[in-house]
Amino acid sequence: MGDSLSLVLFSGTDDKLNAAAVLVAGAAAMGRKVHVFLQYWALDAFRADRILKDHGVAPEAGPEGAAALQRHGGQHWSEILRQAKDIGEVEIQACSLSMEMFGLEVGDLDPLVDGQEGVAAFFLHADGPVTFI
Amino acid sequence: MTTLNITRQIDARGMPCPGPLMSLIGAIREGQVGDVIEVLSSDAGSRTDIPAWLAKAGHELVEVVEEDGFTRFAVRKAR
Numbered sequence: 001m002g003d004s005l006s007l008v009l010f011s012g013t014d015d016k017l018n019a020a021a022v023l024v025a026g027a028a029a030m031g032r033k034v035h036v037f038l039q040y041w042a043l044d045a046f047r048a049d050r051i052l053k054d055h056g057v058a059p060e061a062g063p064e065g066a067a068a069l070q071r072h073g074g075q076h077w078s079e080i081l082r083q084a085k086d087i088g089e090v091e092i093q094a095c096s097l098s099m100e101m102f103g104l105e106v107g108d109l110d111p112l113v114d115g116q117e118g119v120a121a122f123f124l125h126a127d128g129p130v131t132f133i
Numbered sequence: 134m135t136t137l138n139i140t141r142q143i144d145a146r147g148m149p150c151p152g153p154l155m156s157l158i159g160a161i162r163e164g165q166v167g168d169v170i171e172v173l174s175s176d177a178g179s180r181t182d183i184p185a186w187l188a189k190a191g192h193e194l195v196e197v198v199e200e201d202g203f204t205r206f207a208v209r210k211a212r
Contacts, residue, residue: 025151026182029158030189074149083155087162 004033006126009133012041014077015057015069020133021077021084028088035126038113039095042133044102046094051078051110081112091125093117137195137207140168146203150178154186161192161210168210169195175203183208 005027009020020036027034038046045055057066084090094109094116106116143160145153153174160170172183180197183206187194196207 022151025155029151029154029182029186072149075152080151080155083159087155087158 004035004126004128006035006037006128006130007133008037008039008130009042010039011058011133012043012045012055013058014055015061015065016133017042017045017055018074018077018080021080023131024090025080025084025087028084028090031088034084034088034090035122036090036092037095037119037122037126038092039098040101043094043098043104043109046092046109046113047104048108048110052076078110078112085112093122095119095122137169137171139171139207140164142171142173144173145179146173146175148174148176150176151182152176153179154182157183157206157208158186158190161190161208164210166210166212170208170210172206172208173200173203174206179206180204 005023007020007024009017024034024036045051057069061069092113094106094113096116096118099116106113141160141164143156145156148156153172153176157170157172164170184194187208192211193209194206195209198205
């Protein structure tokens with residue numbers, strides 16, 4: 001209780017997914033359980049055949065911000081999430097409503113995703129406040 | 134400077150946060166109790182993150198040395 005991190009990922013741009021992956025990795029490193037729920041464009045970014053493609057950046061980045069991000073480089077967010085799952089307890093679930101909207105099956109998603117569930121099931125495991133990105 | 138028996142060195146310079154910490158965690162997991170792992174990191178976050186993680190995970194921070202453009206951490210696996 002209060003010792004876990006619950007994240008709802010909505011945005012599917014690489015900057016936001018990267019920021020989320022860093023949070024997940026930090027929480028996992030510090031021994032917190034992490035529950036991630038993927039909705040809309042974030043879920044779309046986890047498709048197995050697209051996960052490594054360029055997902056762009058949030059509009060507020062502007063050309064300068066996008067260039068700074070490009071220069072900074074670093075690991076892909078999917079790799080950071082893989083490491084986080086490796087060192088800690090990180091559960092990544094796809095929102096069943098978004099899955100239906102995109103006509104997706106769990107098999108269409110990257111193996112980082114553990115399964116799909118409805119929002120009530122997410123809250124069954126995700127206690128404490130929810131961070132929405 | 135004290136002479137440390139370094140078991141393994143991780144050169145994580147150029148790797149952004151949380152890369153150096155993640156590499157250290159991996160090396161600690163693979164190592165033996167008593168191993169000293171040296172991490173070189175140019176990521177400013179490592180200066181707070183590595184000590185924070187060590188305190189939480191119960192390993193020992195043996196030495197922190199500020200070099201030109203990076204920090205050198207020596208860590209002993211304690212359990």
